[in-house]
Amino acid sequence: MNQPEQIHEIGPMPTSAEMRALPRIGRILIEDGAITLDQLHVALRRQTASSERLLLGELLLNMKLVDTTTMLKAVARSLEIHFIADPSEGADAAVMKLLPEAMRREHRIVPLRLEQDTLVVATADPQNDHVRELAQRECGKRVRFVASPGDSLDAMLSNVVTEGAVQEKAQEIVNEMLDESRGGNYTLQEKQIDEMMGGSDSDDMGPVVKLVNFAICSAVEEGASDIHIEPDDGKMRVRFRIDGVLSNRMSPPWRMNAAISSRIKIMAHMDISERRIPQDGEISVRVNGRPIDLRVSTLPGKFGEKIVMRIVDSSGAQLGLEKLGFRSTMLDKFQKVIEQPYGIILVTGPTGSGKSTTLYSVLNNFDRTTINVSTVEDPVESNIEGVHQAQINPKAGFTFASALRSLLRQDPDVIMVGEIRDSETAQIAVQAALTGHVVLSTLHTNDAPSAITRLGNLGVENFLIAASLRGVLAQRLVRRICSSCAVARALDESQKTAMGIYAYQPGTPMKGVGCRKCRETGLKGRLGLYELMVPDEKMNDLLCGTCDPALIRNLLREQGFESLWDDGMQKVLTGMTTPEEVHDACRH
Template identity: 45%
Template sequence: MGIIRLIGSIAAPKFLQAQNTHIARIMEIRTMSSNQYLNPESVWQRLRNNQICSCEEALRQLVDPKGLVKLELLDQELNHRFFREFEDLSALPPVIPLLLWRSCFYIGSPYVLSPEELRAIGDRTLTEVRSILIAPESYRVWFRRQNIPSQNSINSAPLINPLTGETELADISEVTDLYLSQAVDQTRRINALISVALQHRASDIHLEPTALGLRVRYRIDGILRDIKTLHLDISRKIIVALKVMCNMDIAESRRPQDGRIGKNYTNTEELDLDLDMRVSTLPCVHGEKIVIRLLPRENPFSDRIESLGFTKRALSIYESWIWQPQGLIIMTGPTGSGKTSTLYTSLQILATEHVNVVTVEDPVEYVLPNITQTQVHEPAGMTFAAGLRAILRQDPDIVMVGEVRDPETAETAVRAALTGHLVLSTMHTNDAASAIPRLKDLGPDPGLISDALLGVVAQRLVRKICPHCAKPHTPTLAELKSLHIDPDTVDLTHWRKGVGCNRCFNTGFLGREAVVELLDADDTVRQLIYEGTITQMNRYLNEIEFHSFRLAAIEKLTIGITTTDEILRVLPRSALYRKSTHPSRHHMKAINASSP
């Protein structure tokens, strides 16, 4: 039989538990008719029809000299016939039925099977059994294809390597194709796309119609990745199915629409977890584009602020704010900068049995324990301002307002901070200092703001270097110049860069953490809020040891967390030019120099 080896003498290694727990799902084929699996083009069928001259030739066509199996030539009827004889599939070694010829089953295995194992299989199938050594990769691919979960529901459990028990590091596009291959209608195709997105930590799914079909992209770690383009024939059908799922008007395709979908999904540990999806449509040249924001409702946040990315100095300042009995803390940054993560993590630390924590949000993205959360509903009159007024009558100790975006909410939040409540809220500004004139523009008296404000946190999320493929990196002079770094003042020994691997999808990055800028409302800042300008504020911050974006970014680089390119991609350019002068200068010098 050439290089193909018939094995029967050496004992095979024991199966890992992952094989035992997952292989049972393979054999849903037992409940299906064997006629469904007839494949006249399979090698087994051709051998039976005398289109192949011998069993040895058939095996050579199925398994190449390197042990790689041509999976597309296997026969599914034979697959069904073999596995239906075994009640306890977990007791089987890893095998693929290849041929049944003259009362002999030829099975492929990545392990050398013992005579006892071959005899046990033969006793169940009432045949002689011969084992052929195949490449482990062929078995993994076959197992993956057989183990695709049903697309009747959403499943975020990652694929498991049956030979090692570890998470399978398969290509995203390949996994998407596998899942879509089991989808027989549009709802199941949508479930398949959501399942793969959840498996790979995607926060958003983009479905964009083009002239060639429906372009699918996932946003992973803040970056959009092309996954595949679905066929033009099903492009419009998927869009319509999604609109039906979130109760949109399917007859209207000329204006944007917003909707929500609530579903359950399963992962490795739990069943029936809640998933909330915000769906937005936008008319475009080739139809309607849809973006789905994925919001798993189980609490993904720890009660450790240290895990967010604060430096030690910034963390010390921030913790001194959140343990104050009253005052206003503002989180600022663009959409997707991690403000919600910081807020929710802080609230979980504060939400003890001795305090009443109440939030008003739009929307309630995650349900937190021991916290009363309220949903904004503007058509019913439940606005941020109305919700905040109602909360203040609920005897709160700590209040979180999802966003300060109108004068009434700003006024109420500031007054609540002055009347014995700790108030946390968010705004959208480029940096920490810009939050103050923005708050003043909304109308509260500057004197009230200066009395209420504890501080401002501005943040961005940078991708972290993948620990599995990180290599030492010596920054170039151009990199240092882009951040205005003097190489003589910065430690360059721990700079790193990811070269790309399967675990990080060959990007060199895995996960994200915050780069944080903190403005501490000391006496001088309070005076500037009351009677100063933003120019005076920036001049004062340049003179003190202000914890700026630039200093936080340099610290991330020097300890090997992220890269220069990532810093330049995420931070506003204005933040990279902020430099501190000697902090011992008198703090009021900036004010006096700018006063008329």
């Protein structure tokens, strides 16, 4: 029986003469330290003995001596071309159209940029001269390959369409609507719309259905939080709110407003004939297999009904606290607060500051198999496994206060109240916290210390606040610097002075120069700014006395309390966000 050839992991460096005798790709891999001479000799013997005529690179991959990225780098060196790990960086979306989409997908190639009369194209197979010749004939220009990993190319090829492509596709659908309307009034009744759309699963959907579906899918894929459909004087616009900023995406003709409005009302189970009063509804859809809920609100106006659809993605409720942008010291401190056996924990901030996401992340932090976790919300924003979630219905008399009373008879361990809005709810929440329950809720205050004043204004006695309050987390959301186009940023002395930058740990501020991934904004995604107030014995003494807000703030400063601004500046100096974002967030 033949013994398998042993592949040695180490060996002496080959001599110059030995190196010159080796295949170029093997020589490069040895120079890079990817393989040894012994390993290459084994591969060459197998190549000679094989009847399959495998290329040396394929054989080394099959033997698992190198990975695909290492091999591609070596191939790029052998061809004397560039290797680009992330081809999306610096890619020019405008040149993408120089090669047809079918060709790009079939041959796994991505046009990146034009350099004079040469089209630079990323490929995972840079040795394929046939594909390069096809591309040259198609675009009428010289094509130069650069090597990029296949998964990076796949991500670009399947990536969300750009803003221009969204508008282009929307315009195609609008043109179809115009053709079908034949210049007439496009105000349709429910029966006509049903006939036109043919059901959401039909392959022959009408253009109104296509436009609405396209708007929803595009918004979800782009990570939008809201869709705004706004009629104006003789025109319409569709805007997406992405990372807190509204931007225009589509401009259907104004006369399409009634048809689009009726389609959305049908989906949201609203009365399509009622245009005089506001309506609310919900839509549940699946986008690329993801369950998405949309909360729909209509508002009559001078030029027609404005519609806003809030996108609720259940995956947001599954975020852990570590994904929200806490610095490690702040996260450790907050973890200790939520591990308290009883008491009330408040999250404060203006609307849209991420309070609900933080509360859901806290709920996910609990072991829900051994304790009873219940919520009272308005509305239930995301489903959480193992949590009983109740939605209030004020019209039926089911308010936060009445729901909380009933919930206390359900043997709860942890209670989340969506918002403390009135005195009755505040009183019950504090009593629940004092009787052995962990109570989580939100308040609308600008900072953490103001939560104490707000509870007092709601009629909660100072000594009860001192006995029940375990912590207050105030927060804001700011946009992140895009990691794909981030570069170091120099700050002048006036900026450093204005920021008070010398009071913080030194670091390197960054900025995004703009790329395709961030739609040339330099910013992509959001993170939280936080300040955490944890009452101690000294503060409780103040609470039981005069409860003067100024004295509380002075005490916090003496104790080294880190404000929202402080947290923001630390994140500027670690390259996570910009001074402008922090300034705008902390003005509120």
